[in-house]
Amino acid sequence: MAFEPMAALGLMSGTSVDGVDAAVSETDGERIFGFGPRRFHAFGAAEVAASKAGLGAWPGDAGREAGAKVVEAAHVEAAAPLPGAVVGFHGQTLNHAPQEYRTFQIGDGGRLAARLQRPVVWDFRTADVLSGGEGAPLVPVYHRAALTYAGVREVTAVLNIGGVANVTWVAPECGALLAFDTGPGNALLDDLMRARTGAGMDRGGAMAAEGRVDNGIVARVLDDPYFARPAPKSLDRDAFAWVGAAVAALSTEDAAATVTAVTAASVAAAVRHMPAPPDRWLLTGGGRRNATMAAGIAGRTNAPVAPVEAVGLDGDMLEAEAFAFLAVRVLRGLPTSLPETTGARLPVSGGRISRPEKI
Numbered sequence: 001m002a003f004e005p006m007a008a009l010g011l012m013s014g015t016s017v018d019g020v021d022a023a024v025s026e027t028d029g030e031r032i033f034g035f036g037p038r039r040f041h042a043f044g045a046a047e048v049a050a051s052k053a054g055l056g057a058w059p060g061d062a063g064r065e066a067g068a069k070v071v072e073a074a075h076v077e078a079a080a081p082l083p084g085a086v087v088g089f090h091g092q093t094l095n096h097a098p099q100e101y102r103t104f105q106i107g108d109g110g111r112l113a114a115r116l117q118r119p120v121v122w123d124f125r126t127a128d129v130l131s132g133g134e135g136a137p138l139v140p141v142y143h144r145a146a147l148t149y150a151g152v153r154e155v156t157a158v159l160n161i162g163g164v165a166n167v168t169w170v171a172p173e174c175g176a177l178l179a180f181d182t183g184p185g186n187a188l189l190d191d192l193m194r195a196r197t198g199a200g201m202d203r204g205g206a207m208a209a210e211g212r213v214d215n216g217i218v219a220r221v222l223d224d225p226y227f228a229r230p231a232p233k234s235l236d237r238d239a240f241a242w243v244g245a246a247v248a249a250l251s252t253e254d255a256a257a258t259v260t261a262v263t264a265a266s267v268a269a270a271v272r273h274m275p276a277p278p279d280r281w282l283l284t285g286g287g288r289r290n291a292t293m294a295a296g297i298a299g300r301t302n303a304p305v306a307p308v309e310a311v312g313l314d315g316d317m318l319e320a321e322a323f324a325f326l327a328v329r330v331l332r333g334l335p336t337s338l339p340e341t342t343g344a345r346l347p348v349s350g351g352r353i354s355r356p357e358k359i
Contacts, residue, residue, distance in 0.1 A: 008084050010319075014093075021316065022038060022041065022082055024083055085119075089107060123350070132343065138350075142321065156281075167181075205291045209291075213258050234342075265300060282307070
């Protein structure tokens with residue numbers, strides 16, 4: 001049965017804990033027909049504190065509800081001015097333990113639906129985890145559609161460098177997909193810069209460019225059993241938080257260079273799990289602006305590296321667009337994750353639908 005394209009609004013608050021991306025896409029859940037307005041709501045100090053205070057928490061833990069309401073208010077602020085017949089709401093991840101069959105994102109889609117007076121699709125990860133999947137990454141089916149929209153034909157790795165880095169390997173000509181978290185993304189570097197300088201990032205990789213890499217620390221990271229595990233696989237934001245202590249004795253420049261190299265080296269290590277080395281890497285997420293990190297990835301993978309803007313996509317909004325796309329897939333009952341993207345036993349159509357009239 002034909003399904004008419006619709007305007008959907010996607011909301012994404014990632015592991016970098018910097019704010020809410022909001023983007024409108026015109027889609028039928030299989031193809032992309034165009035893009036609408038988008039905006040970014042930056043988290044203030046209170047919103048960052050509320051989100052970070054809950055990291056590691058599970059439902060029922062003390063203080064969680066107050067943080068959830070702060071996060072919801074930020075999403076309402078981001079979403080209210082934008083159109084969209086349905087809203088895809090990711091929420092803010094506090095804990096992710098697929099090996100225990102559980103994952104937790106704060107933010108109640110029912111309350112959001114009531115405030116926005118629009119249907120909200122949310123809680124995208126739980127169904128996948130309960131089906132034996134990693135619950136992440138969820139964007140690969142969108143990456144495939146986005147590359148098709150952009151006219152990309154060669155074997156491509158779309159690398160999203162957020163707090164955790166995840167990759168989608170796509171062979172567009174046959175539609176083949178593989179996806180997994182490669183390792184640390186920006187989280188180690190952002191946390192380091194915030195603690196050492198008060199800044200939230202190493203802008204452009206300038207600090208790392210001035211430092212020297214401690215290759216011993218990089219080697220210790222790559223010795224972690226995670227990197228030998230076959231894909232699909234996923235990570236919690238703080239899975240490699242111990243690296244912060246490992247670089248504590250280094251200068252800020254050397255520490256930045258080392259944690260940047262950790263991300264680049266873990267991306268290169270991911271190639272062994274791919275059916276074939278990608279012809280090129282397209283970077284999305286905040287990390288694509290880090291020239292030192294991009295150069296490290298190019299050098300370690302021996303492949304061309306460019307931001308997704310090189311093929312006409314928006315690296316700031318790709319994940320928000322993905323959750324707009326996934327929301328429409330949920331409405332249609334289409335899979336949002338696959339065995340080859342999360343390791344679930346069967347294709348899963350995750351997500352709960354909350355409608356304003358039922359609140």
